[in-house]
Amino acid sequence: MIELEKVSKVYRMGTVPVVALDGVSVEIAAGEFVSVLGPSGSGKSTLMHLIGCLDTPSGGTYRLDGRRVEGLKRNDLAEIRNRKIGFVFQNFNLLGYATALENVELPMVYKKMRGRERKSKALELLGLVGLGDRAVHRPSELSGGQRQRVALARALANDPEIILADEPTGNLDSQSGREIVQLFRKLHQAGKTVIVVTHDKTIAAETRRVLNLFDGKLVSDSPNH
Amino acid sequence: MHLIIQFFRELSKEKMRMFLTVSAIAWGAANVVLLLSVGEGLGRQMRRGFHGMGENIMIAFPGQTTKPYAGFGAGRSIRVREDDLPLLERRVPEIAQYSAEWIRDVDLKVGEKIQREDALGVYPVYGELRNILPESGGRFIDKLDMDRRRRVIVLGNELRDDLFGAGAEAVGRTIMVNNIPFTVVGVMQKKMQTSCYSGHDKDDSFIPSTTFQTMFSPEYVRNVVFRPRSVAEAPAAKEGFYRVMASRYRFHPEDKETFWVWDTIEMGAIAGKVFIGIELFLGVIGALTLLVGGIGVANIMYVIVKERTREIGIKIAVGARPSVIIVQFVLESLLTVAIGGALGIGLALSLVKGINLIPISHEAMEFLTRPVFSSLLALVCISLLGVIGLLSGVFPARRASTVDPVEALRYE
Ligand SMILES: Nc1ncnc2c1ncn2[C@@H]1O[C@H](COP(=O)(O)OP(=O)(O)OP(=O)(O)O)[C@@H](O)[C@H]1O
Ligand SMILES: [Mg+2]
Numbered sequence: 001m002i003e004l005e006k007v008s009k010v011y012r013m014g015t016v017p018v019v020a021l022d023g024v025s026v027e028i029a030a031g032e033f034v035s036v037l038g039p040s041g042s043g044k045s046t047l048m049h050l051i052g053c054l055d056t057p058s059g060g061t062y063r064l065d066g067r068r069v070e071g072l073k074r075n076d077l078a079e080i081r082n083r084k085i086g087f088v089f090q091n092f093n094l095l096g097y098a099t100a101l102e103n104v105e106l107p108m109v110y111k112k113m114r115g116r117e118r119k120s121k122a123l124e125l126l127g128l129v130g131l132g133d134r135a136v137h138r139p140s141e142l143s144g145g146q147r148q149r150v151a152l153a154r155a156l157a158n159d160p161e162i163i164l165a166d167e168p169t170g171n172l173d174s175q176s177g178r179e180i181v182q183l184f185r186k187l188h189q190a191g192k193t194v195i196v197v198t199h200d201k202t203i204a205a206e207t208r209r210v211l212n213l214f215d216g217k218l219v220s221d222s223p224n225h
Numbered sequence: 226m227h228l229i230i231q232f233f234r235e236l237s238k239e240k241m242r243m244f245l246t247v248s249a250i251a252w253g254a255a256n257v258v259l260l261l262s263v264g265e266g267l268g269r270q271m272r273r274g275f276h277g278m279g280e281n282i283m284i285a286f287p288g289q290t291t292k293p294y295a296g297f298g299a300g301r302s303i304r305v306r307e308d309d310l311p312l313l314e315r316r317v318p319e320i321a322q323y324s325a326e327w328i329r330d331v332d333l334k335v336g337e338k339i340q341r342e343d344a345l346g347v348y349p350v351y352g353e354l355r356n357i358l359p360e361s362g363g364r365f366i367d368k369l370d371m372d373r374r375r376r377v378i379v380l381g382n383e384l385r386d387d388l389f390g391a392g393a394e395a396v397g398r399t400i401m402v403n404n405i406p407f408t409v410v411g412v413m414q415k416k417m418q419t420s421c422y423s424g425h426d427k428d429d430s431f432i433p434s435t436t437f438q439t440m441f442s443p444e445y446v447r448n449v450v451f452r453p454r455s456v457a458e459a460p461a462a463k464e465g466f467y468r469v470m471a472s473r474y475r476f477h478p479e480d481k482e483t484f485w486v487w488d489t490i491e492m493g494a495i496a497g498k499v500f501i502g503i504e505l506f507l508g509v510i511g512a513l514t515l516l517v518g519g520i521g522v523a524n525i526m527y528v529i530v531k532e533r534t535r536e537i538g539i540k541i542a543v544g545a546r547p548s549v550i551i552v553q554f555v556l557e558s559l560l561t562v563a564i565g566g567a568l569g570i571g572l573a574l575s576l577v578k579g580i581n582l583i584p585i586s587h588e589a590m591e592f593l594t595r596p597v598f599s600s601l602l603a604l605v606c607i608s609l610l611g612v613i614g615l616l617s618g619v620f621p622a623r624r625a626s627t628v629d630p631v632e633a634l635r636y637e
Binding site for chain 2: 049052054055074075078079080081082083087089091093094095106107110111154157158
């Protein structure tokens, strides 16, 4: 359960404050499939970073499963990022020097999972995203769509309840994009909370709920279908 | 494992910088090792030379009173009669051994060769006190020589070289001392002697004090050499010496000008302190060079942190705790320092070995060319390297652990 209450985020550019989020209140229940739309600069990424505990709000409160996030220690935040949330970025953010397998293993390393268990879990996840035969390839040897699938497998490593994706198909051709979206739908069907930022109306159409951001404000929150 | 692979990846990416950093550490470590081992070697040679005159002994020379006492005015010369010396043994339990000592210039003649050198009249125990050990086949003066006033003589090794030829067999041969025939019974082993009060032992000759009496009939003892029972009892022995002499020759026991006592134990302690100072100084110089290397490591670690900001951001984003990031970077800098340190220590050790192989005859050089590397020095070097590695890693690592993942991942 994600609960945002009048959450705001203000960046300082020198002396000029930039309001990236302005009093956003929203609740997202476990198992929902949500898309976030809005023009560039409307605060979509900022919202995702806050939900994903990569950043903390400047105002308002954020409760994750009833727990207030603002007061948490760095180690607690690390644990939430590690176990509760899987984050997928527009630009993949894989470790360039590591193989697909090692990339997927990374969150499990930080969970202190044992080597063999880790490896078999990583292989299983790569199989799930259709890359069972690419385990020892480095990101530079993979296509954009394949990279994003590796990133998704990494996001799933510690069985998080929540999958956050910030324009996951933004750098992909439409075919690869569709494959990724199919995977998100499967995850939703498997009971995970999935939140996707997108510019793509057809992707938004797949989701059950659409949030519209404009100028840092939540301007609409509508169910789909 | 992961870490080590990453380290070598870094190594290949930052070849030049890594090379320079590792060299700087190697240079620093080599400096520490070399300076400390040369220092240690210097110290050992110094102590050896210092002990050449005898270990834990005191040498007392009669002087003058400075205080009026028992009806005598100040400025009276103290003269010691040999007959009074047994009092030392009887009344001062802290004195273990003593020998009186007299000295005369004599003509030494072997065949046609004549040389004027010091002859010392001493007791048998003098050899042990003053570290005059016979070469094999010879001996020092003994009790029988004393009792029978034998005309026997022990030669310093260089005096023997001068009179009989370098290294020649002298024991059993006859030598004329002021035209009186003496038999050589021993030659002193070559030794290192850096302090002395009547010439170096290698140029002197030694005869029984009884024989010396017969030849020269000196009225007073020139000086007394004695050894306390233990180092701890040295002050008591010295006090006892003054006490006995004061009561015998009637001077104020606190009047320290009556005897000048050369206390090698006290001097040794002072020399030891000076020496620790020298070694510390050398060590600090070495450590400073090492520090420069450490700053290099810290610098390169900062660069690496900056270049890997994105990677750090990724790790934090998938749940790496700050401590994990810190450990990674500290280990990397420790590894850098370990490699540099190993190279430097290896290099320095082979240099130390090499220097020790150079044959040295010159005495002054002997002090600098016998470096010693001990396990204690190894420990010092390794802990120094460890501290430097930690320090140079900790600050960049802390910087790494506070990377803002959002900021780090914003740009491609
Ligand atoms: N670190 C930052 N410092 C200053 N301003 C920032 C920072 N991050 C974001 N902003 C500003 O906050 C606003 C919202 O940014 P955000 O990245 O959330 O937008 P977005 O909706 O994700 O846009 P896009 O669709 O282009 O990704 C923008 O005006 C942006 O310039
Ligand atoms: Mg964005």
